[in-house]
Amino acid sequence: MIYLDNNATSRLDERVLDRMLPYLREDYANASSLQHKMGRHANQAIEEARNTIAKVLQTQPKEIFFTSSATESINMVLRGVFERYQSKGKHIITCQTEHKATLTTCEYLEKKGAKVTYLPVNKSGAIDLDELKNRITAQTILVSLMSVNNETGVIHPIKEIAEICQAKDVLFFCDSTQSIGKQAFDLTTYPIDICCLSAHKFHGPKGIGALFVRRKTKPIQIAPLITGGNQEQALRGGTYNVPSIVGMGTAILHTKEVDYTAIRQLRDYFEDRIQHEIEETIVNAQEAHRICNTSNITFRHVRANEIMTKISDIAVSSGSACVSGSRDSSHVLKAMGLTDEDAFCSLRFSLSKYSTAQEIDQTVEALKTAVSTIRQHSPIWQMYKKGLLG
Template structure:
């Protein structure tokens, strides 16, 4: 099996697994049971993991809160800020190409009285910073924009966005789920107020993530999404998932050592072969700044779902894993101006540190064979070649 769906989830690093096993077998105590040695040892492991992650992100450990993943963090920030800051205003700014976790939560908040502005993007998936500036009003309480788009790999100018928010006294929440392990990323020089990540995107375990909340002279107020015990400074109640938290700490250290240039070189080799050897294909958002591992490619008049079923030994996707069961075209590609048919004919290929050139070359050969076969049997393709269709 060749795995090219790393934006959905990534292979667990062996060093991460090794670090987790003792907390599943021997050191299995509840980390909140501080009355005995085993519980204190588990709690210490959590704090060591928090320190490791803080060092990678260049933040203070007390600014990091463990969650079940980015979706929970997104809900915590969007709902929490809306509840705590409604006295100032009810306006939230996001983007049409955000992850569904953000869009769905914003839609929910609109029913509760929030006013949400969804910034458009151009054909390369980029937002216009002047439009962002003009959209901010005295009632704006939060701007929520991702650092990297999960479907196209498009990188937003986070530093510039953060500066705009800061100069307008507006909170900025950045979904950085697709950044860690794919580009240099730290929070020391970028005035982001909230930031979230998920371990399984950078070779850590599933079901664990972190939320960063910057400490300021005037503390940021966020309503708890999950109430219970006093875990995570009362922000997130519930029994600690010690093995996953330990694994996340190790995964974050390993992620900082990844050779991004090598992955980008493989990605470029893949795209060059595709464009050279397969006719009528388009790399979506090719002209935009993109993360090193992601290619979103439209194969003219070849439906992505049909193509995927004919190459079952290669793991790829037609978009975000969170909406993979949807029959609707990608909302990201539609926002970029693609037609329904063009969106349905697009596939995402996302590489990792484990991807080899042999994987890439095998994938290209398989795509060539299957695409040629589909097109030869397609009357629509023949009409297109005869100039009867666009």
């Protein structure tokens, strides 16, 4: 298999696995069992991982909280802030191209009385910062915007968004899941109030995430989503997943080694070959400020699911993994102005530090063959070539 679906999940770094194994075999104690040596050792491993994550993100260990995933973190923040800040207001601002974890949770909160503004984007997937400013009111309690779009790789101007929220005295929550390991990211540069990350996006294990909550003079209030013991300062109850927490700490440490320039050059080489060697292909948001590893490409009048059937030895996706079973076209691409037809004909390719030029060349050749074969037998393509379709 050639694996080009790294925005869905990434290959576990061998060094991460090696670091995790002792906590699956020998050091398996409950980290909350501080009465004995094994429990204290497990607890120490958690705090070492917390310290490592804080150091990489340039923040304080007490501001890092472990969760099971970015999806859990998103639910915790949106629901928890809404519960605690209703005395101020019930207005939340997000964007039409956010991850479904955010959009679905906002839809749930609307049923509970929340007023949600869904900012539109232009054809490059960018929001209008002036519109964001104008939509913030005295009743706005939270702005929730991702740093990098998981389908297109479009980067939002997070620093500017955070500064707008600061000036308006509104909390800013950033889903930074697709940023870590793909660009420089530290919380001294970005004055974000709250952000989340997930280890499996940067070569760590699945099932472990983290939430950053900035310590402020006026503490940020988030009602816990999962109650139980006093784990994570009572913000998130439940037995600690020690091996995965250790793995996350190791994985984030190795993100400092990633050569973003090399990945971007490989991505650009891939896009250049596709556009020159396969007719009627469009790189969505090509002119936008994008993360280094992501290409979203429309192969006009060829359905994405047909292409994937023809290139079964290459792992790609037709959108977010979280909605891969949906019959609907991508909400992200439609918000950018693509028709349903073009959205259904789009594939996402996401590279990693393990991707090679040879894999890219093999992928291009496979795509050329697949698209050519499908179009040869497609009445729609023949009609298009005769000028009967737009």
